[in-house]
Amino acid sequence: MSDLTPHQGNADDHGKAPAKLGYSPVADIPHKPRATDTDPKAARRAERQVASMFLLSMLFVVLFVVAYVGIDKTTVVYIPVMGEVGASNVALGFTMGMAILLIGTAAIQWAKKLMPDVEVVQQRHDMVSPKKATLEAEANYERGKEESGFARFRLIRRTLIGAMVLFPIPLVVMLRDLWTPTKFTEGESPADLLSTTLWTDGMRIIADGTYQGEDNEVDSGGEIDGEPVPNKDSIAHRPIRPEDLPVGGLIAAIPLDLPEVEHIEHNLNARGKAAIILVRMEPDEIRSQQGDGWDVEGILAYSKICTHVGCPIALYEQRTHHLLCPCHQSTFDLADSGNVVFGPAARRMPQLPIGVDEEGYLVALSDFQEPVGPSFWERG
Amino acid sequence: MTTTSPVEKAGGATATYVDERVGSNKFLSRNLGKVFPDHWSFMLGEIALYSFIVVLLTGVFLTLWFKPSMAEVVYDGSYVPLKGVMMSEAYDSALNISFDVRGGLLLRQMHHWSALIFIAAMAVHMFRVFFTGAFRKPREFNWLIGVGLTTFGLLAGFSGYSLPDDLLSGTGLQIARGIVQAVPVVGTWAAFLLFDGEFPGTEFISRLYGVHILLIPGLILALVTIHLMLVWTQKHTQFPGPGRTNDNVVGYPLLPVYMAKAGGFFFIVFGIIALVGGLVTINPIWIFGPYMPDQVSAGSQPDWYIGFLDGALRVMPNWETIIPGVGWTISWNIFIPALVVPGIIFTVLGLYPFIEAWVTGDKREHNLLDRPRNAPTRTAFGMMAITFYVLLWVGGANDIIAVAFDLSINSIIWFLRFALIIVPPIVFVVTRRTCLSLQRRDREKLLHGYESGRILRLPHGEFIEVHQPLSEKDLAVITAKHDYVPLPAPDKADADGVRNKKYRAQMLRHRLSEFFYGVNVPKPSAAEIEAGQHHAAHDAELEAPLHEYEDDDQIRTFHGGVLHHPGMPETNAEQLEQEHRS
Structure with missing residues (x-):
């Protein structure tokens, strides 16, 4: 050995x-x-x-x-x-x-x-330094303290500390412009922005362009000059009449103006707030709504954005009228004012009041009456 | 003497050149023979380190092609189903890496797999360090660094998961934004600053990119460096065994054995990640499609390490408070599970070495690892924490479990809400009892040797079970146990009747110490152990002559019965026959 x-x-x-x-x-x-x-x-x-x-x-x-x-x-x-x-x-x-x-x-x-x-x-040795080294370090520290006069010059010491505390402030202040409002959001507070959507009185409701038909195929009308165009026969981006939606059916929908707004603003922010779902049930199945007569012949419009942390909701159980969020399983009863029946969401799904315009198309009667999406401090 | 090749000569010259400038030979002379102890569980940290290197390497490649931009483009790559679809440049370039860069998908999948392995290896490595008490003095700093590494590992993983801007990653970001918004007072503004306004905005991916490829990896790299330097200086802990003490380290020298083993193991980890990256699909972003804030798919699951957070969000009751008058909203349902719970978990984790040191009053250096059974309270506490974590994790998969086992999601959630409070304490008690039973068994072994399972009939007719003395290794391992004594109860007043002002704090500490060390099966005295082993040796001695007749077959045939000698008659008939023949 x-x-x-x-x-x-x-x-x-x-x-x-x-x-x-x-x-x-x-x-x-x-x-x-x-x-x-x-x-x-x-x-x-x-x-x-x-x-x-x-x-x-x-x-x-x-x-x-x-x-x-x-x-x-x-x-x-x-x-x-x-x-x-x-x-x-x-x-x-x-x-x-x-x-x-x-x-x-x-x-x-x-x-x-x-x-x-x-x-x-191999032998180990304790991590602690030998006494001699510690004493030497102490002596050196004392020497440094004495020579710099750190203990004697009280004014220097205090101003030094003050300067050291303040000098990072510019770095923090500059973070303010992490959010620079655009011309579309100028002058509005975060709470304002979170509380308003594109919906206004008379805004037509159109089927979502990314709506997928029952056969689960993307509705695409092919290409012209390399640009995709919607299928003419597709329901996508068309205004909706009440009769387009059978009892028990569900359509993902957006405001008529959304495609144009997205084109101008170059972002998806408006979509993230304005997306809705339309569901239709027998009028006598509706137990309550968030406002009187906010439905059209049993058609109800609800926000599609979960009030918990903001996942889009689309799992609808026709028989119970329950809407389930796939992310954290908050469940809302659409026949009962969109109230929470289970899960971690604390707020009901906001309902959009809808009606029919003179040409017979579904329109919003106003914006949502409460903020859509996840809660925030100023929400109330 | 040694033969020297031209390569070695050149190497030697280089070493001299470097040494003359940085004095490196001093370091080499001390460290080329540095001893590293060997145990399979010491490889867990190595796996974490090596997979992190693979993450860095593959990540650098990915930056060459990935475009962290949310500008809209029309897809025109090789993946036909998405042709003509509007998407962000980030998603477009991630698809490009997956389909149009040769080896790109391999790099992406290796990056993702090695990230998953990195975090998993850190977690298991942390379990090893915790349950063996390797975090004790002098290694508390390294434990803290490890907790930091785990935290940054989670952030690195989540930020990377969110970059490709596919439907799943965008959903993850939406949830993250919802969580930020739920922070009381500053949440709304914080969310607006982070995302440059509303969700999803157009800036977040490029911001996250900087964090993902520079800030977090830089921090991890710095912490890993300190972590390894400390391991190096403090020398690795070792398990008890023959010749191993608290003051030495027994193992293999760095050159050549440890270097070959550790270096070889790097290539094994790297190679396996490459194989898995080539053969097993992970995060097929092309299936999910580009991110749209109004779309989601059922069964959305985060990567495994975020599962516990997602589970906490799912399990939490829907509590919310609106402060009357001012109308401020406190979203308990979001910020407790998403921020308070992980905050507590990581704080307790980080402080644990200091809490234990304070409770036990133990100030010695520990280089010899504990067997988990010999620290029943610590082991039970660890198991309790793991149980809590796993239950949250189950919550994160509740939809998958509901479908797979045909259960109601609501029942799973209700079960978990109670289980999270009830089950961990039960696990605590069971674990502690189990540890004590194992200690008792160790004591038995020391006092009587181990049970061989063989019954021996002595000449005067007595049956005994043969106990055998423990091997040198077992003896060393079991006797390494240290019997700790709880801190003594403080006096209310000293001998002169002066009131003890610190009485209450000391009493608390005494009680906690009693709780921590109060359950223990004391190790027998050296004399008792010697007597026990001697007795077992005596048993074995009685049996020894019989072994001369044995071979393997017969031990198996007559296991547990009276030992049968070859050639010895088994039945009366045989006996008669034998007698007759003789």
Whole structure:
């Protein structure tokens, strides 16, 4: 056990007294020599294993380059268990993974089979500094204090502290313009902005352009000059008549002006507040509403944005008239003023008062009477 | 002597060149032989470190193609179902990486997988450190750094998850915005400042990008560096074993064994992440579509490490207070689960080493790890915390569980609301009892040796069960236990009748200490252990002659019965036959 390298070969490389290297073998740990320590054949076999793994690793790098060049990025292959997958990704991942993994396994095999497996011991020392060092540090501190006069010059000390406290203030002040109102939001407070939407009296309700038909296909009318156009027969972006919506049905809808506003403002902010759902039930199923006569023949309009933390809500159970938020499962009863029946939301879903204009299309009668979306401090 | 190749000569020359300028050989002479103890659980931290390196590496590649912009573009890449769809540049470039950059999807998936592994490895590493008491003096700072790393790991993960601007990531941001808005007093303004106005705005992704690729990784890198430097200086803790004491470290020297093992392990972790990134899909953003604030998909799930927060949000009752008169809204239902609960979890986590040190009054340096059973209260506390966490996590998956097991979501939530309060204390008690039972078993082993399961009939007819002395290793491990004594109860007044002003604080500390150390199965005295092991050795000695006849088969055949010697008759008939023959 005096020798750290019990295996054959280069034992005399480390023949010096091990204590000088900072550690010594643990004498009282029973140690069983490995096959590679005693049998030169086994040692050579281990050597061959390690070398083959390094060799294979190199081979996989070559295969990686071949796959990178040779496999088209759009090729899809069927692989059992995994299904249809992109051939390039699988090939690149596999070859790169194997190339790297094999280096690791080779190194471990090398360490386990051919490097010494005798545990050695080193002494620890308490982390605490020697008394002498601490005293020296103290003396130095005292010297510094004395020489700087930090203790004597009270005025300097106090103004220094004051300056150090104040100097980061500009950095904080500059954060104010993290929000720079645009010309559309000029002069409005956050609470104002959160409390108003695009809806106004007489604003037509149109079906959401991203509305997906019952067959679950995107409503696309193809392309003209590379620009997508809505399908003429699609319900998307069309104003809605009461008869478009069967009893039990649901339509995601937006204000008529929204596409134009989005085009001008270049953001989705208006959509995030104005999105609604229209549901239709038998008028006698409606137990209560947030305002008298806010429905049209049993059609109710509710905000689509959850009052909990703002997820869009779309899971509607026709039979119970319950609306469930997919994020945190707040449940609202649309037949009963959109009140919360379960879950973490504290507020009912705001209802939009709707009516019919002279051409027979659904319109809003005003904006929401309470803020939509998640609560905020000033909401009240 | 040693043979020196040209490469080694060049290396030696370089070493000298560097040494003459920075004095590096002093460091090398001290550290090339530095001893590292070996245990499988010490690899958990290594996995965290290596997966973080992979995160950095793949992340740098991704920055070459990703465009952190919310400007609207029309998609015109290889993925046909989204052709012609309006989307943000961020999502467009993420699709581009996935479909039009060769190896891009591999990099994206490796980045995501290694991030998940990074956080998971940190969590499990933290469990190891906690349950073995490795956080005790002198390693409290490193524990704090670890808690910081875990926190930044969560932020790094969430900020990255939110960048591609797909439907799922946008939904996550919307929830985050809702949480910020729920902070009392400053929430609304904070949300407006963060998002440059209303949600979703056009700035947030580019802001988040800076945080994700510079600020957080920079902080993590700095903390990781300090973490490793401290491990290096303080030397790694070790489990008890033969020859291992609080004052030494037993293991393998850095060069070559530890370097080969640790270096090799880096390549193994890296290689496995590459394999998984190539073979297992993660976060298929092309399925979710671009983000729209009025769309969502059912079964929306965050990455695993955010699950507990999402669960807390789901489980919380819908409490809200409006202050009359001023009309200010306090959204308890949001800021308690999303900010107060994680705040408490991470604060208690960070302070735990200091709390335990104060309660126990233990000021010694600890380099030898505790077996979890030998610190029953700590172990029970840890299990209690993990139970709480897991229950929140279950809450985060309540919709998936409801569908998979055909349960009502409402019942799951109601169950969890009570379980979160009732189950963790039960787990505490059960864990502590289990630890004590294990301690009792250890005591038995010391006093009587371990039960071999073999019954021996002595010549005078007595049956004994053979106990065998413990191996040197077992003996070292079990006897490493330290019996702590709770802090003594303080006196109300000293001998001169002067009132003890600190009585109440000291009494509290005494009670807590009693609670912490009060349950313990004391280790037998050295003499008792010796007698016990000697007795077991005697048993084994009685049995020893019989072993001469045994081979493996017979031990198996006659396990637990009277030992049967080969050639010995088993039945009367056989006996008669034998006698007859002789």
